[in-house]
Amino acid sequence: MKTLILGLSLAISSQLHASTPSYCVAHRSLGYGGLENSLEAFSNAIQGEADGIEFDLRHTKDRKTIIFHDKKLKRVSKGQNCDLKSPIHELTLAQISQNCLLQNGEVIPTFEEGLLLLSQSQTRLLIEFKDETITDSDLELIKNYYSDRPELVSVISFNRNILEVVEQKAKSDVFFQKIGTVRLKKWGFFGDLGNISALSTKYIHRSRVQKLQAKGIKVGAYTKDSAKRIQKYLNKGVDFITTNNSLLCKQIISKQ
Secondary structure, eight states: OOOHHHHHHHHHHHHHHSOOOEEEGGGOSSSOOOOSSSSHHHHHHTTOOOOOOEEEEEEESOOOEEESSSBBTTEEETTTTTOOOBBBGGGHHHHHHOOOEESSSSOOBHHHHHHHHHTTTTEEEEEESSOOOOOOOOOOHHHHHTTTTTGEEEEEEEEHHHHHHHHHHHTOOOHHHHSSSEEEEEEEEESSSOOOOOEEEEEEOOHHHHHHHHHTTTEEEOOOHHHHHHHHHHTOSEEEEEEEHHHOOOHHHHHH
16 A cells, blocks of 8 residues: 555656756856856856856855855966965955956955845856855845745755754744755765755666655756756656756757
């Protein structure tokens, strides 16, 4: 009987997800032109009507939050007096903003500068916390800019503790009950996921996708850039694809 009930649940879940189109998330806001995690890339993705934008956050020595992927500035930054070799968490915001530029000439954006721009659109946001820090200020900024649209925002992380901070906040604040929490895992086949709204994974079996969806957990796949890989994971029934090739992803989904 339990096997029959599980089978029926999976079948119903598959039917529901079949009627809900999958969507594409621009990894580091790439795919529409512009340097990763830059305001230029954000603007281009918005103008290109991106389904979703993923971007990365790191914290400075003085606990300020900047939009940046790597632990150090050297790969995508420049500046004669810019410290490109030290970890970001050993530099203050002033040291970075006064001495460093992105390779495209922009000042490295703060979290608030990014939200100010992104909140002018209706694009979904997947906000990845790269280090082990999430501050009260981070949470307040999200709430301030998306108080009327919490459903557009998801906090995502490989770090389970980051998501638990959001869950704790949700106990006393209705806004945080309505945003998404997305656990990132390389392997989506096993492991305790906790109380999340979605899982984004590099590798996962179709049967696992269906089981998670039957529990009300959405499933995404990262970072799928070729037509073959995108189609493979769409065939597995995932809800979203995170990709560096957003236009190709949208084109494939439009033909489903």
